[in-house]
Amino acid sequence: MLDPIIELQDLTKKYDQFIAVNRLSLSIQKGEVFGLLGPNGAGKSTTILMMLGLSEPTSGSVRVCGINSTREPILVKQKVGYLPDDVGFYEDLTGYENLIYTAELNRLSKEEAIRRAKELLARVGLSDAADKKAGAYSRGMRQRLGLADVLIKQPEVIILDEPTLGIDPAGVKELLQLIQRLSRDEGITVLLSSHHLHQVQQICDRVGIFVQGRLLAVGDVSALSRQLFAEDLFILEVGVKQLSPDLIEQLMQIDDVTSVKQNNELLFISCSRDLTGEIAETIVRSGARLTYLNQKQYGLDEIYHRYFERGEVK
Numbered sequence: 001m002l003d004p005i006i007e008l009q010d011l012t013k014k015y016d017q018f019i020a021v022n023r024l025s026l027s028i029q030k031g032e033v034f035g036l037l038g039p040n041g042a043g044k045s046t047t048i049l050m051m052l053g054l055s056e057p058t059s060g061s062v063r064v065c066g067i068n069s070t071r072e073p074i075l076v077k078q079k080v081g082y083l084p085d086d087v088g089f090y091e092d093l094t095g096y097e098n099l100i101y102t103a104e105l106n107r108l109s110k111e112e113a114i115r116r117a118k119e120l121l122a123r124v125g126l127s128d129a130a131d132k133k134a135g136a137y138s139r140g141m142r143q144r145l146g147l148a149d150v151l152i153k154q155p156e157v158i159i160l161d162e163p164t165l166g167i168d169p170a171g172v173k174e175l176l177q178l179i180q181r182l183s184r185d186e187g188i189t190v191l192l193s194s195h196h197l198h199q200v201q202q203i204c205d206r207v208g209i210f211v212q213g214r215l216l217a218v219g220d221v222s223a224l225s226r227q228l229f230a231e232d233l234f235i236l237e238v239g240v241k242q243l244s245p246d247l248i249e250q251l252m253q254i255d256d257v258t259s260v261k262q263n264n265e266l267l268f269i270s271c272s273r274d275l276t277g278e279i280a281e282t283i284v285r286s287g288a289r290l291t292y293l294n295q296k297q298y299g300l301d302e303i304y305h306r307y308f309e310r311g312e313v314k
């Protein structure tokens with residue numbers, strides 16, 4: 001059953017005449033991991049700030065956990081954990097002491113603070129570095145400490161702005177797996193913004209592609225590819241020797257083949273449905289030799305670049 005926990009309705013933010021976020025409507029369900037994707041300046045951070053009640057919309061509304069963020073920012077902050085792209089700690093305090101400090105700010109009892117700080121340090125893989133000063137943590141360790149810091153108050157929603165920025169590939173993998181586990185094990189809803197499509201693709205249930213303040217498409221990766229590649233959903237890369245002069249024309253005559261491009265002995269055949277069998281048969285029947293056949297799957301990277309290449313704003 002649908003249970004929206006973040007609801008944006010016609011959300012708009014203008015800076016003078018400049019529209020940073022343009023009539024954004026979006027529902028995110030409880031327990032979802034949602035990726036907000038877009039290039040620099042797309043409006044991701046502005047949207048996040050409005051969700052947190054830290055920036056006032058010009059028009060439209062934003063509700064998080066049923067709370068109007070604009071009217072009740074303090075209430076929203078109690079339910080939502082926010083990890084900015086460059087998280088700040090008390091550099092002279094240890095990781096453990098930083099967590100205790102946050103726990104006390106959130107009015108946890110001393111005992112509860114100690115228990116949760118230790119548990120969360122273990123959870124994010126920082127038990128061994130608990131007594132090291134935060135100032136000496138690497139970027140990846142800071143992000144993991146940031147996640148523990150956000151979780152200490154047991155939020156229903158966590159919002160992460162570019163969580164993987166500046167982390168090495170192994171660290172990124174660990175961090176993303178950790179985020180995914182949080183969602184799965186504890187039902188926490190996660191919204192993360194990112195430029196790193198291939199990373200986000202691994203853990204997001206759905207993604208929204210955001211360009212120039214507008215949400216261009218929303219869905220899981222396969223729904224997005226269906227939506228964006230309706231004409232040429234399947235591309236076959238085919239190796240052919242001894243091509244007859246009219247083979248390309250024969251291929252074009254197959255229903256639902258939308259284009260055939262040739263590069264020496266390679267053909268790139270776009271179709272709106274899977275025609276692998278028919279295409280292979282046509283090639284063999286023409287007397288040509290089929291040497292290789294590969295069906296290309298679209299990933300989020302292609303979807304995303306395609307939008308930007310076209311510069312489409314629907």
Ligand SMILES: Nc1ncnc2c1ncn2[C@@H]1O[C@H](COP(=O)(O)OP(=O)(O)OP(=O)(O)O)[C@@H](O)[C@H]1O
Pocket residue numbers: 015018020038039040041042043044045046047
């Ligand atoms: N306080 C402000 N005053 C004027 N313009 C602003 C302000 N804050 C943001 N903008 C503009 O609004 C647009 C959206 O910015 P925003 O930071 O939301 O984008 P973003 O998608 O988060 O980009 P990035 O990935 O670089 O963080 C940008 O063109 C930015 O210059």
